[in-house]
Amino acid sequence: MIKIEHLRKEYENATPLKDVSVEINDGDVISIIGPSGTGKSTLMRCINRLDTPTSGKIWVNGVDVTDPATDLSIVRRKMGMVFQAFNLFEHLTVIENIMFAPVELLGKSKQEAADRAMELLEMVGLADKYFNYPDELSGGQKQRIAIARTLAMDPDIILFDEPTSALDPTMVGEVQSVIRDLSQTGKTLIIVTHEMNFARAICNRVFYMDEGGIYEDGTPEQIFDYPQKENTRRFIKKLKILEIDINTPDYNAIEVFEKLDDYCNKNNVIPATGKKMRLVFEETVGLIMKDAYDIPDSVDVKSHIEYSAASDSVTMTFDYAGPERNVLEDGDEISLNIIRSKVTEMSYEKTDDKDFSNRLVLTIKE
Amino acid sequence: MKNRIFKKWLLALTAVIMLSQALSICAASATGDSIPKGEFSSLADLKNSRIGIPTGSSFGDMVQQKLPDAKTSWYNNQTDLLIALDTDKIDAFPADEPVMRYIMGENDMLTYVPEYLDTFEFAYGFPKNQKGQALCEQFNEYLVKLRDDGTLLTMEEKWFGSDESQKEIPDISALPGTNGKLVMASDATYMPFEYVRGDEIVGYDVDIAIGFCEEYGYGLEIKNMSLDAVLPAVQSGKCDFAGSGLTITPERAESVLFSDPNYSGGVVLGVRKDASEMAGGAGFFEGIKSSFEKTFIRESRYKLFIEGIVNTLLITVLSVIFGTALGFAVYMMCRKNNPVARAITGFCLWLVQGMPMVVLLMILYYIVFASFAISGVAVAVIGFTLTFGAAVFGMLETGVGAISHGQYEAAWALGFTENRTFFKIILPQALPLVMPSYKSQIVDLTKATAIVGYIAVQDLTKMGDIVRSRTYEAFFPLIAVTVIYFVLEALIGIFVSKIEVNIDTKSRKKENILKGVSINDKD
Numbered sequence: 001m002i003k004i005e006h007l008r009k010e011y012e013n014a015t016p017l018k019d020v021s022v023e024i025n026d027g028d029v030i031s032i033i034g035p036s037g038t039g040k041s042t043l044m045r046c047i048n049r050l051d052t053p054t055s056g057k058i059w060v061n062g063v064d065v066t067d068p069a070t071d072l073s074i075v076r077r078k079m080g081m082v083f084q085a086f087n088l089f090e091h092l093t094v095i096e097n098i099m100f101a102p103v104e105l106l107g108k109s110k111q112e113a114a115d116r117a118m119e120l121l122e123m124v125g126l127a128d129k130y131f132n133y134p135d136e137l138s139g140g141q142k143q144r145i146a147i148a149r150t151l152a153m154d155p156d157i158i159l160f161d162e163p164t165s166a167l168d169p170t171m172v173g174e175v176q177s178v179i180r181d182l183s184q185t186g187k188t189l190i191i192v193t194h195e196m197n198f199a200r201a202i203c204n205r206v207f208y209m210d211e212g213g214i215y216e217d218g219t220p221e222q223i224f225d226y227p228q229k230e231n232t233r234r235f236i237k238k239l240k241i242l243e244i245d246i247n248t249p250d251y252n253a254i255e256v257f258e259k260l261d262d263y264c265n266k267n268n269v270i271p272a273t274g275k276k277m278r279l280v281f282e283e284t285v286g287l288i289m290k291d292a293y294d295i296p297d298s299v300d301v302k303s304h305i306e307y308s309a310a311s312d313s314v315t316m317t318f319d320y321a322g323p324e325r326n327v328l329e330d331g332d333e334i335s336l337n338i339i340r341s342k343v344t345e346m347s348y349e350k351t352d353d354k355d356f357s358n359r360l361v362l363t364i365k366e
Numbered sequence: 367m368k369n370r371i372f373k374k375w376l377l378a379l380t381a382v383i384m385l386s387q388a389l390s391i392c393a394a395s396a397t398g399d400s401i402p403k404g405e406f407s408s409l410a411d412l413k414n415s416r417i418g419i420p421t422g423s424s425f426g427d428m429v430q431q432k433l434p435d436a437k438t439s440w441y442n443n444q445t446d447l448l449i450a451l452d453t454d455k456i457d458a459f460p461a462d463e464p465v466m467r468y469i470m471g472e473n474d475m476l477t478y479v480p481e482y483l484d485t486f487e488f489a490y491g492f493p494k495n496q497k498g499q500a501l502c503e504q505f506n507e508y509l510v511k512l513r514d515d516g517t518l519l520t521m522e523e524k525w526f527g528s529d530e531s532q533k534e535i536p537d538i539s540a541l542p543g544t545n546g547k548l549v550m551a552s553d554a555t556y557m558p559f560e561y562v563r564g565d566e567i568v569g570y571d572v573d574i575a576i577g578f579c580e581e582y583g584y585g586l587e588i589k590n591m592s593l594d595a596v597l598p599a600v601q602s603g604k605c606d607f608a609g610s611g612l613t614i615t616p617e618r619a620e621s622v623l624f625s626d627p628n629y630s631g632g633v634v635l636g637v638r639k640d641a642s643e644m645a646g647g648a649g650f651f652e653g654i655k656s657s658f659e660k661t662f663i664r665e666s667r668y669k670l671f672i673e674g675i676v677n678t679l680l681i682t683v684l685s686v687i688f689g690t691a692l693g694f695a696v697y698m699m700c701r702k703n704n705p706v707a708r709a710i711t712g713f714c715l716w717l718v719q720g721m722p723m724v725v726l727l728m729i730l731y732y733i734v735f736a737s738f739a740i741s742g743v744a745v746a747v748i749g750f751t752l753t754f755g756a757a758v759f760g761m762l763e764t765g766v767g768a769i770s771h772g773q774y775e776a777a778w779a780l781g782f783t784e785n786r787t788f789f790k791i792i793l794p795q796a797l798p799l800v801m802p803s804y805k806s807q808i809v810d811l812t813k814a815t816a817i818v819g820y821i822a823v824q825d826l827t828k829m830g831d832i833v834r835s836r837t838y839e840a841f842f843p844l845i846a847v848t849v850i851y852f853v854l855e856a857l858i859g860i861f862v863s864k865i866e867v868n869i870d871t872k873s874r875k876k877e878n879i880l881k882g883v884s885i886n887d888k889d
Binding site for chain 1: 770772773775776777778779780781782783786790791794795798871872876879880882883884885
């Protein structure tokens with residue numbers, strides 16, 4: 001059990017944690033979400049004392065880790081950490097990375113440690129890589145090895161600091177599935193993550209962090225579907241809904257695509273759908289920005305993208321200014337064909353909004 | 367660009383060949399009293415010429431006074447002056463007449479202007495303290511006796527003559543030493559006043575010094591060092607007196623106490639012989655053969671080289687070992703950013719790295735350890751340990767600094783303590799990074815030790831100089847020394863590479879990585 005009382009952490013020019021008090025029970029699987037700079041990682045790093053709190057107390061399994069007399073190295077043996085940047089020992093092979101701490105710290109025999117390492121490698125699906133060096137592995141593979149290295153110490157608690165943030169979208173799944181398996185073992189897991197569906201699937205608790213502390217603490221259903229407090233609601237909406245405003249035909253398409261990819265990651269949208277979203281977005285904005293004579297024209301466009309996990313579909317809404325004009329009818333045939341081939345439903349309507357009187361709704365189903 | 371470098375090399379090579387030929391001609395013709403005609407025949411001819419001057423000598427002022435319009439440049443020793451003259455870098459160089467005559471005997475292209483640039487008096491130098499005063503008085507007493515009974519004249523005839531077999535010297539180790547042992551500072555590259563023959567230092571000055579010690583019941587030890595180090599050695603009390611063909615000048619008299627003059631003579635200017643006087647050259651291979659014989663075989667001079675190599679290696683190896691330990695220890699103290707340790711280290715680094723190595727060594731030898739009975743080799747090891755330690759410290763800082771902080775955090779999070787993390791995780795990754803610069807530092811150090819001649823250590827370079835001052839062969843000993851340095855560096859390089867393989871975990875042999883462990887690989 002982890003107990004935190006009045007934890008405060010100040011840096012020279014910021015105070016991410018003002019006053020945090022919370023209890024984490026054995027077997028809790030917790031995901032920590034929240035805007036950047038709200039102390040999600042700091043909270044975790046204070047628990048295993050990679051960061052030193054300014055004030056307050058933290059007990060881990062009854063041991064006061066804020067007491068200077070505590071031998072942290074003993075506490076840390078039972079509390080693993082998985083880093084965003086993997087931090088594998090670059091000079092050692094995969095199997096040595098996993099064996100090193102048990103041999104050095106727990107006094108296990110090399111054979112014993114190697115047998116356990118092979119078991120763990122089997123578990124994360126990388127048994128054939130045991131003799132490789134970390135620089136020969138992909139990001140996803142490195143992170144799975146890092147998890148195996150942590151598990152080799154047989155910890156009761158594992159801290160995950162944005163374990164998939166540094167990964168290519170294609171590799172997120174393999175790491176998530178390893179963590180998903182772990183969540184069934186009864187270990188206490190604390191994960192900083194933005195992937196809502198992932199969190200929903202494995203967590204029993206979610207901390208939304210804001211305003212220098214744990215702003216809202218609840219079940220995934222409460223936090224993601226029925227947030228109680230204002231900031232949480234706003235954040236979840238932002239997580240669920242992506243809004244992009246465009247007002248020129250020369251808009252930065254790359255930036256827009258990054259936003260779309262990021263949104264897909266957070267919401268666990270499969271890459272194939274993500275690809276369709278990019279194409280549809282680009283072509284639709286192209287249609288709106290061309291007048292009847294095919295001359296590029298600046299039109300204000302507000303787009304609104306929302307993924308629904310329940311129906312596995314993405315709805316893209318485009319509100320645009322100007323006189324009444326249904327681009328689905330007068331638009332360029334080639335563009336329209338592309339859009340038609342990607343979407344399952346599309347419709348146009350005229351609205352009462354005097355600034356954005358046209359609305360286009362497109363739905364993509366996985 | 368490439369072409370120019372190539373041309374330079376070609377020129378240098380030609381010079382080497384020509385010189386070894388020129389120098390190989392044994393000077394059979396006795397110089398007698400008639401002096402061969404030179405390119406310049408009077409001091410007036412040399413009015414606007416280029417004149418080379420040996421560092422640490424008192425010739426500079428003389429040339430300045432007599433030939434104010436001449437261009438002067440400074441050289442380390444007479445052998446260098448001789449090369450400079452031969453390669454037309456200078457037109458003349460000064461030397462005492464007996465010395466010039468000796469060099470002429472060894473070198474066929476040389477003659478001198480039969481006009482004294484100045485007359486001078488040689489004397490012995492003593493420290494300006496009570497002990498030095500007393501010793502100086504004793505010495506003067508002895509000189510009077512020598513002059514009165516005609517011994518001094520006999521000695522001059524013996525040493526300034528050309529018959530080497532006459533130049534016997536009493537056994538220095540047979541001196542009684544009942545009144546203690548005296549240490550004499552001398553630059554034994556000054557034929558015929560003091561020079562190295564076989565493994566002993568002999569010469570006119572040495573002969574007198576031995577006679578003096580015998581008479582007054584002293585033992586004697588001669589410390590061979592560069593001329594610019596001789597006076598500081600006496601001044602600092604490292605040596606009891608100096609016998610090194612020292613010309614009496616008012617400036618020098620300010621720092622040391624001079625005895626009565628033991629020799630007076632004239633300074634002459636050596637010039638190239640007139641073309642009409644030059645003899646024909648010998649064959650190229652005979653030249654090399656004779657150079658080799660002179661440099662290594664005659665008087666068992668190879669023994670000097672071996673001694674030099676031993677000293678060079680000793681200083682290098684000990685400095686590397688101690689320097690590595692020192693650098694490491696200091697790094698460990700500074701590692702946790704202790705501000706006091708940092709400040710002290712920063713200051714010492716600034717001091718050691720900013721100072722030319724020669725200056726550092728001389729300060730250590732003549733000031734810091736002036737009153738300790740400590741050998742030059744030990745001081746050299748201390749000096750080079752300091753600089754090598756500074757280099758090791760710097761290397762560790764960059765090497766360890768290159769390891770990302772994530773590696774520390776990963777180790778801490780697994781439960782490694784601060785120290786274990788450093789030694790088990792960080793250092794094994796940092797060391798392979800610094801090995802290349804460590805290796806080149808060692809090679810640099812080997813070369814840098816070439817200056818220890820300044821503090822009376824006879825290393826490889828100094829031994830080369832000693833041999834050169836006997837043979838008056840310019841290039842052969844230099845090239846021999848260079849080749850030996852290359853061999854030493856190569857050997858050291860091989861040795862260090864051996865270590866490198868063992869500390870880089872990534873170059874381990876696959877079968878050694880998991881020795882004694884069987885992997886249950888299901889694939």
